[in-house]
Amino acid sequence: MDFGRISRRHLLQGSAALSLGAAVGVRPAFAAETTIGFIYVGSRDDYGYNQAHAQGAAALKKIPGLKVVEEEKVPETDAVEKTIESMINLDGATLLFPTSFGYYNPHTTKMATKYPKLRFEHCGGLWTDKDPKNAGSYFGYIDEAQYISGIVAGHTSKSGKLGFVAAKPIPQVLRNINAFTLGARLANPKATTQVIFTGDWSMPVKEAEATNSLIDQGVDVLTCHVDGPKTMVENAARRGAMVCGYHCNQSALAPKAYLTGAEWNWEALYPKFVKMIAAGQEIPNFYRGGLKEEIVKVSSYGEAVSAEARKHADDIKAKLTAGNYVIFKGPITDNKGKTVIAAGTERGQQDPELEKMDYLVEGVIGATS
Amino acid sequence: MADGSIGLWTVPLAVFGGAIRVSTPFLFVSLGECITERSGRINLGLEGTLVMGAMSAYGISYLSGSPWLGVLAAGVTGALLGALHAGICSLPRVNDIAVGIALMLFGTGLAFYLGKPLIEPTAPRLPAIDFGWWSDIPQVRAALRINVMFLIGVALAPILYWAFRTTRWGLLIRTVGESSDAARAMGHSVLLIRLRATMVGGFLAGIGGSFLSLFYPGSWNEGLSSGQGITAVALVIFARWDPMLCLWASLAFGGAAALGPALQSVGVTSGYHLFNAAPYILTLAIMIITCSPKRTLTGAPAELSITR
Numbered sequence: 001m002d003f004g005r006i007s008r009r010h011l012l013q014g015s016a017a018l019s020l021g022a023a024v025g026v027r028p029a030f031a032a033e034t035t036i037g038f039i040y041v042g043s044r045d046d047y048g049y050n051q052a053h054a055q056g057a058a059a060l061k062k063i064p065g066l067k068v069v070e071e072e073k074v075p076e077t078d079a080v081e082k083t084i085e086s087m088i089n090l091d092g093a094t095l096l097f098p099t100s101f102g103y104y105n106p107h108t109t110k111m112a113t114k115y116p117k118l119r120f121e122h123c124g125g126l127w128t129d130k131d132p133k134n135a136g137s138y139f140g141y142i143d144e145a146q147y148i149s150g151i152v153a154g155h156t157s158k159s160g161k162l163g164f165v166a167a168k169p170i171p172q173v174l175r176n177i178n179a180f181t182l183g184a185r186l187a188n189p190k191a192t193t194q195v196i197f198t199g200d201w202s203m204p205v206k207e208a209e210a211t212n213s214l215i216d217q218g219v220d221v222l223t224c225h226v227d228g229p230k231t232m233v234e235n236a237a238r239r240g241a242m243v244c245g246y247h248c249n250q251s252a253l254a255p256k257a258y259l260t261g262a263e264w265n266w267e268a269l270y271p272k273f274v275k276m277i278a279a280g281q282e283i284p285n286f287y288r289g290g291l292k293e294e295i296v297k298v299s300s301y302g303e304a305v306s307a308e309a310r311k312h313a314d315d316i317k318a319k320l321t322a323g324n325y326v327i328f329k330g331p332i333t334d335n336k337g338k339t340v341i342a343a344g345t346e347r348g349q350q351d352p353e354l355e356k357m358d359y360l361v362e363g364v365i366g367a368t369s
Numbered sequence: 370m371a372d373g374s375i376g377l378w379t380v381p382l383a384v385f386g387g388a389i390r391v392s393t394p395f396l397f398v399s400l401g402e403c404i405t406e407r408s409g410r411i412n413l414g415l416e417g418t419l420v421m422g423a424m425s426a427y428g429i430s431y432l433s434g435s436p437w438l439g440v441l442a443a444g445v446t447g448a449l450l451g452a453l454h455a456g457i458c459s460l461p462r463v464n465d466i467a468v469g470i471a472l473m474l475f476g477t478g479l480a481f482y483l484g485k486p487l488i489e490p491t492a493p494r495l496p497a498i499d500f501g502w503w504s505d506i507p508q509v510r511a512a513l514r515i516n517v518m519f520l521i522g523v524a525l526a527p528i529l530y531w532a533f534r535t536t537r538w539g540l541l542i543r544t545v546g547e548s549s550d551a552a553r554a555m556g557h558s559v560l561l562i563r564l565r566a567t568m569v570g571g572f573l574a575g576i577g578g579s580f581l582s583l584f585y586p587g588s589w590n591e592g593l594s595s596g597q598g599i600t601a602v603a604l605v606i607f608a609r610w611d612p613m614l615c616l617w618a619s620l621a622f623g624g625a626a627a628l629g630p631a632l633q634s635v636g637v638t639s640g641y642h643l644f645n646a647a648p649y650i651l652t653l654a655i656m657i658i659t660c661s662p663k664r665t666l667t668g669a670p671a672e673l674s675i676t677r
Contacts, residue, residue, distance in 0.1 A: 202592035367638035
């Protein structure tokens with residue numbers, strides 16, 4: 001469906017402001033509802049990446065006139081094309097959210113070429129100008145929220161030793177580890193982050209072992225970047241350590257140990273997308289942002305967070321939200337002593353250099369290979 | 370020590386703690402498979418049984434509030450899946466390995482389907498016994514928080530070893546496994562004995578699954594097993610169908626699984642992919658050391674489809 005051609009007049013003609021399908025009339029066969037398809041790579045209640053997207057989908061379900069269809073555990077193969085086809089042809093979906101990184105190329109792009117009138121919004125920030133115009137890619141700078149988690153962790157840790165259970169040393173993960181550490185060292189310049197890579201996105205036994213080893217080393221605040229933070233959160237809380245969450249809010253799993261967390265804010269972004277479409281605006285093909293753009297958010301603080309930590313974190317959060325704070329500001333040295341960002345250089349949120357990150361900053365104990 | 374860190378001692382302690390924490394599912398599945406294979410059948414479906422056991426234990430524990438009821442439910446589920454395997458294999462010209470692969474897919478698929486609503490809730494967990502009361506080092510105390518299921522598993526290995534040698538039932542299972550003709554001539558029903566052996570094997574594997582979801586890592590999610598059931602089946606061959614060797618092999622695998630994270634935590638960060646692969650390297654090494662071109666695998670039941 002060509003959303004770009006919806007005029008205000010067309011919109012008013014529709015019975016409800018959001019009944020896009022009928023309003024445009026490209027597909028007269030289906031009812032006055034717009035169907036939006038969501039595709040997840042894992043289970044949508046994993047307390048992690050997929051749940052964050054499902055919460056965004058749930059926000060859309062509340063809007064009258066929108067129908068949401070979902071499919072879970074779709075592998076990053078041809079299977080996603082079949083799912084997209086069936087969502088389009090059987091459910092009449094006109095806007096699709098293939099939410100996993102590996103869905104994009106060649107699957108989503110192929111479908112976008114095949115169905116040029118429908119809109120595809122992929123999560124992962126992979127769109128280039130060679131790709132179809134009806135396929136967009138969006139992503140969030142969640143390292144900003146990790147930075148806030150780091151500040152809270154740095155204030156709360158008694159030993160000054162923080163732990164990070166990570167899946168793989170790819171730029172996005174390294175950026176989170178580095179932002180978390182820089183935040184922690186803002187609060188406590190002597191703080192260190194011990195990182196353990198488990199090797200894959202979902203390895204519950206390894207994640208539990210990593211959590212235990214970190215705590216054995218004297219680490220008392222942990223966070224992670226794996227698909228399902230549940231294992232780390234529960235096992236750390238059992239050992240009496242504090243945790244910062246990731247992807248979505250895990251405070252229900254460990255109410256006493258949960259300090260704060262870096263969350264996606266898809267429930268703010270997805271309704272925004274739908275409103276942009278309804279208002280006839282084009283969604284930029286390459287859409288990204290952080291706290292300021294409300295694409296990521298910080299969990300509300302747990303009871304163990306001191307007033308001092310809250311104040312410090314809120315202060316920096318306000319600056320990030322206002323858009324006048326730079327996390328990766330030189331001089332920054334890596335943990336081997338090499339200067340990676342020279343004094344006087346500021347690498348802002350959107351700096352493409354940050355997407356190539358292959359180092360761990362000073363204060364991180366660990367190696368990228 | 371003042372800051373609560375124990376430095377390099379973390380590594381041996383983590384391997385020791387890991388041997389206790391991680392080995393239990395390996396132990397139960399491999400002992401169960403040992404019984405099944407001694408009767409002359411291979412049940413490759415134990416990966417599915419393990420995952421089904423984990424899911425049903427978590428579900429029952431959550432609904433009833435009693436984790437022990439969950440363990441029982443896991444065992445019963447496992448026994449039913451074992452009965453299904455044995456039942457299908459009783460039909461003429463059915464390959465037990467193929468049925469096992471089918472049941473592995475069936476078990477995991479069914480567990481993911483039924484377990485969907487169980488990912489979010491938190492079920493009551495199995496209690497741990499604190500054997501570390503004598504130590505004032507928190508790391509040692511944590512490593513010695515041992516679940517009673519581990520102790521049951523450890524006790525079960527010598528009991529099985531003894532039972533295979535001396536009890537009537539043990540000898541009968543071995544007879545069926547070594548020569549079904551001899552068992553038939555003695556007037557025993559081969560199929561019935563194999564059915565029972567597979568059901569007991571499934572029961573133990575199901576219990577192994579309940580340990581995963583109710584004790585360590587201690588929650589239900591779809592990546593929970595990540596191939597541990599299949600590894601445990603391979604362990605049986607590696608342990609030469611001997612329950613005592615199954616115990617040592619399980620402990621070694623558990624300890625090896627803890628090695629990668631522990632080394633990273635003390636700062637040995639290069640080559641962690643290699644250390645994460647430690648259990649598999651260990652298997653290969655032992656296989657190479659113990660194999661010989663001059664003879665077949667010692668201890669292999671003669672009726673197994675891989676040796677026949």
